[in-house]
Amino acid sequence: MIKLKAQDAGLSIAEFTRRSVLLKPLPRRLSKITLATYRELVRIGNNINQLTRATNTAIKMGVQPPVYPYQLQELRNLLQQIGRELSSIETEVIDDDDDDIDDEDSEEWE
Incomplete structure:
Protein backbone atom coordinates (compact mmCIF):
# COMPACT_ATOMS: atom_id res chain seq x y z
CA MET A 1 0.00 0.00 0.00
CA ILE A 2 2.86 2.39 0.83
CA LYS A 3 4.56 1.61 -2.49
CA LEU A 4 1.36 2.45 -4.40
CA LYS A 5 0.85 5.69 -2.48
CA ALA A 6 4.47 6.70 -3.09
CA GLN A 7 4.11 5.99 -6.81
CA ASP A 8 0.85 7.94 -6.93
CA ALA A 9 2.60 10.88 -5.27
CA GLY A 10 5.52 10.62 -7.68
CA LEU A 11 7.95 10.05 -4.81
CA LEU A 26 2.83 15.75 -0.37
CA PRO A 27 3.07 17.45 -3.77
CA ARG A 28 -0.32 18.68 -4.91
CA ARG A 29 -1.92 17.66 -8.18
CA LEU A 30 -2.26 20.17 -10.98
CA SER A 31 -4.74 19.83 -13.81
CA LYS A 32 -3.51 19.65 -17.41
CA ILE A 33 -5.16 23.02 -18.07
CA THR A 34 -3.27 24.62 -15.20
CA LEU A 35 0.01 23.08 -16.33
CA ALA A 36 -0.57 24.31 -19.88
CA THR A 37 -1.36 27.78 -18.55
CA TYR A 38 1.80 27.85 -16.44
CA ARG A 39 3.85 26.74 -19.44
CA GLU A 40 2.36 29.49 -21.57
CA LEU A 41 3.08 32.05 -18.85
CA VAL A 42 6.70 30.86 -18.81
CA ARG A 43 6.91 31.37 -22.58
CA ILE A 44 5.43 34.85 -22.23
CA GLY A 45 7.89 35.59 -19.43
CA ASN A 46 10.78 34.50 -21.65
CA ASN A 47 9.57 36.82 -24.40
CA ILE A 48 9.36 39.68 -21.92
CA ASN A 49 12.93 38.94 -20.79
CA GLN A 50 14.09 39.11 -24.41
CA LEU A 51 12.25 42.41 -24.88
CA THR A 52 13.80 43.73 -21.69
CA ARG A 53 17.28 42.77 -22.84
CA ALA A 54 16.69 44.37 -26.25
CA THR A 55 15.26 47.49 -24.62
CA ASN A 56 18.20 47.87 -22.26
CA THR A 57 20.66 47.39 -25.13
CA ALA A 58 18.84 49.95 -27.28
CA ILE A 59 18.80 52.50 -24.44
CA LYS A 60 22.55 51.99 -23.84
CA MET A 61 23.21 52.46 -27.57
CA GLY A 62 21.04 55.58 -27.67
CA VAL A 63 18.53 54.20 -30.17
CA GLN A 64 14.77 53.78 -30.05
CA PRO A 65 13.91 50.77 -27.84
CA PRO A 66 11.44 48.14 -29.15
CA VAL A 67 9.24 48.87 -26.11
CA TYR A 68 9.34 51.37 -23.30
CA PRO A 69 10.33 50.31 -19.77
CA TYR A 70 6.94 51.29 -18.33
CA GLN A 71 5.27 48.88 -20.79
CA LEU A 72 7.52 46.06 -19.60
CA GLN A 73 6.65 46.90 -15.98
CA GLU A 74 2.92 46.81 -16.82
CA LEU A 75 3.36 43.39 -18.47
CA ARG A 76 5.28 42.11 -15.46
CA ASN A 77 2.55 43.31 -13.10
CA LEU A 78 -0.14 41.65 -15.22
CA LEU A 79 1.72 38.34 -15.30
CA GLN A 80 2.19 38.41 -11.54
CA GLN A 81 -1.51 39.13 -11.04
CA ILE A 82 -2.48 36.24 -13.37
CA GLY A 83 -0.11 33.93 -11.50
CA ARG A 84 -1.66 34.88 -8.15
CA GLU A 85 -5.18 34.36 -9.51
CA LEU A 86 -4.25 30.95 -10.95
CA SER A 87 -2.73 29.89 -7.64
CA SER A 88 -5.86 30.82 -5.71
CA ILE A 89 -8.16 29.16 -8.28
CA GLU A 90 -6.09 25.97 -8.30
CA THR A 91 -6.10 25.84 -4.50
CA GLU A 92 -9.89 26.20 -4.44
CA VAL A 93 -10.31 23.43 -7.03
CA ILE A 94 -7.99 21.12 -5.12
CA ASP A 95 -9.77 21.83 -1.83
CA ASP A 96 -13.18 21.19 -3.39
CA ASP A 97 -12.28 18.11 -5.45
CA ASP A 98 -9.54 16.54 -3.36
CA ASP A 99 -11.54 13.40 -2.60
CA ASP A 100 -12.68 12.98 -6.20
CA ILE A 101 -9.25 12.66 -7.81
CA ASP A 102 -9.10 9.20 -9.40
CA ASP A 103 -8.00 9.65 -13.00
CA GLU A 104 -4.20 9.54 -12.96
CA ASP A 105 -3.98 10.32 -16.68
CA SER A 106 -5.82 13.61 -16.41
CA GLU A 107 -3.63 15.18 -13.75
CA GLU A 108 0.04 15.62 -13.00
CA TRP A 109 2.06 16.43 -9.91
CA GLU A 110 3.60 19.82 -9.24
Missing part, protein backbone atom coordinates in the same frame (compact mmCIF):
# COMPACT_ATOMS: atom_id res chain seq x y z
CA SER A 12 10.34 7.31 -3.81
CA ILE A 13 9.21 5.10 -0.94
CA ALA A 14 11.88 6.69 1.27
CA GLU A 15 10.78 10.26 0.45
CA PHE A 16 7.10 9.36 0.84
CA THR A 17 7.83 7.77 4.25
CA ARG A 18 9.91 10.77 5.39
CA ARG A 19 7.17 13.21 4.43
CA SER A 20 4.49 11.08 6.06
CA VAL A 21 6.41 10.58 9.32
CA LEU A 22 7.42 14.24 9.53
CA LEU A 23 3.89 15.35 8.56
CA LYS A 24 5.25 17.26 5.56
CA PRO A 25 2.78 17.88 2.74
Whole structure:
Protein backbone atom coordinates (compact mmCIF):
# COMPACT_ATOMS: atom_id res chain seq x y z
CA MET A 1 0.00 0.00 0.00
CA ILE A 2 2.86 2.39 0.83
CA LYS A 3 4.56 1.61 -2.49
CA LEU A 4 1.36 2.45 -4.40
CA LYS A 5 0.85 5.69 -2.48
CA ALA A 6 4.47 6.70 -3.09
CA GLN A 7 4.11 5.99 -6.81
CA ASP A 8 0.85 7.94 -6.93
CA ALA A 9 2.60 10.88 -5.27
CA GLY A 10 5.52 10.62 -7.68
CA LEU A 11 7.95 10.05 -4.81
CA SER A 12 10.34 7.31 -3.81
CA ILE A 13 9.21 5.10 -0.94
CA ALA A 14 11.88 6.69 1.27
CA GLU A 15 10.78 10.26 0.45
CA PHE A 16 7.10 9.36 0.84
CA THR A 17 7.83 7.77 4.25
CA ARG A 18 9.91 10.77 5.39
CA ARG A 19 7.17 13.21 4.43
CA SER A 20 4.49 11.08 6.06
CA VAL A 21 6.41 10.58 9.32
CA LEU A 22 7.42 14.24 9.53
CA LEU A 23 3.89 15.35 8.56
CA LYS A 24 5.25 17.26 5.56
CA PRO A 25 2.78 17.88 2.74
CA LEU A 26 2.83 15.75 -0.37
CA PRO A 27 3.07 17.45 -3.77
CA ARG A 28 -0.32 18.68 -4.91
CA ARG A 29 -1.92 17.66 -8.18
CA LEU A 30 -2.26 20.17 -10.98
CA SER A 31 -4.74 19.83 -13.81
CA LYS A 32 -3.51 19.65 -17.41
CA ILE A 33 -5.16 23.02 -18.07
CA THR A 34 -3.27 24.62 -15.20
CA LEU A 35 0.01 23.08 -16.33
CA ALA A 36 -0.57 24.31 -19.88
CA THR A 37 -1.36 27.78 -18.55
CA TYR A 38 1.80 27.85 -16.44
CA ARG A 39 3.85 26.74 -19.44
CA GLU A 40 2.36 29.49 -21.57
CA LEU A 41 3.08 32.05 -18.85
CA VAL A 42 6.70 30.86 -18.81
CA ARG A 43 6.91 31.37 -22.58
CA ILE A 44 5.43 34.85 -22.23
CA GLY A 45 7.89 35.59 -19.43
CA ASN A 46 10.78 34.50 -21.65
CA ASN A 47 9.57 36.82 -24.40
CA ILE A 48 9.36 39.68 -21.92
CA ASN A 49 12.93 38.94 -20.79
CA GLN A 50 14.09 39.11 -24.41
CA LEU A 51 12.25 42.41 -24.88
CA THR A 52 13.80 43.73 -21.69
CA ARG A 53 17.28 42.77 -22.84
CA ALA A 54 16.69 44.37 -26.25
CA THR A 55 15.26 47.49 -24.62
CA ASN A 56 18.20 47.87 -22.26
CA THR A 57 20.66 47.39 -25.13
CA ALA A 58 18.84 49.95 -27.28
CA ILE A 59 18.80 52.50 -24.44
CA LYS A 60 22.55 51.99 -23.84
CA MET A 61 23.21 52.46 -27.57
CA GLY A 62 21.04 55.58 -27.67
CA VAL A 63 18.53 54.20 -30.17
CA GLN A 64 14.77 53.78 -30.05
CA PRO A 65 13.91 50.77 -27.84
CA PRO A 66 11.44 48.14 -29.15
CA VAL A 67 9.24 48.87 -26.11
CA TYR A 68 9.34 51.37 -23.30
CA PRO A 69 10.33 50.31 -19.77
CA TYR A 70 6.94 51.29 -18.33
CA GLN A 71 5.27 48.88 -20.79
CA LEU A 72 7.52 46.06 -19.60
CA GLN A 73 6.65 46.90 -15.98
CA GLU A 74 2.92 46.81 -16.82
CA LEU A 75 3.36 43.39 -18.47
CA ARG A 76 5.28 42.11 -15.46
CA ASN A 77 2.55 43.31 -13.10
CA LEU A 78 -0.14 41.65 -15.22
CA LEU A 79 1.72 38.34 -15.30
CA GLN A 80 2.19 38.41 -11.54
CA GLN A 81 -1.51 39.13 -11.04
CA ILE A 82 -2.48 36.24 -13.37
CA GLY A 83 -0.11 33.93 -11.50
CA ARG A 84 -1.66 34.88 -8.15
CA GLU A 85 -5.18 34.36 -9.51
CA LEU A 86 -4.25 30.95 -10.95
CA SER A 87 -2.73 29.89 -7.64
CA SER A 88 -5.86 30.82 -5.71
CA ILE A 89 -8.16 29.16 -8.28
CA GLU A 90 -6.09 25.97 -8.30
CA THR A 91 -6.10 25.84 -4.50
CA GLU A 92 -9.89 26.20 -4.44
CA VAL A 93 -10.31 23.43 -7.03
CA ILE A 94 -7.99 21.12 -5.12
CA ASP A 95 -9.77 21.83 -1.83
CA ASP A 96 -13.18 21.19 -3.39
CA ASP A 97 -12.28 18.11 -5.45
CA ASP A 98 -9.54 16.54 -3.36
CA ASP A 99 -11.54 13.40 -2.60
CA ASP A 100 -12.68 12.98 -6.20
CA ILE A 101 -9.25 12.66 -7.81
CA ASP A 102 -9.10 9.20 -9.40
CA ASP A 103 -8.00 9.65 -13.00
CA GLU A 104 -4.20 9.54 -12.96
CA ASP A 105 -3.98 10.32 -16.68
CA SER A 106 -5.82 13.61 -16.41
CA GLU A 107 -3.63 15.18 -13.75
CA GLU A 108 0.04 15.62 -13.00
CA TRP A 109 2.06 16.43 -9.91
CA GLU A 110 3.60 19.82 -9.24
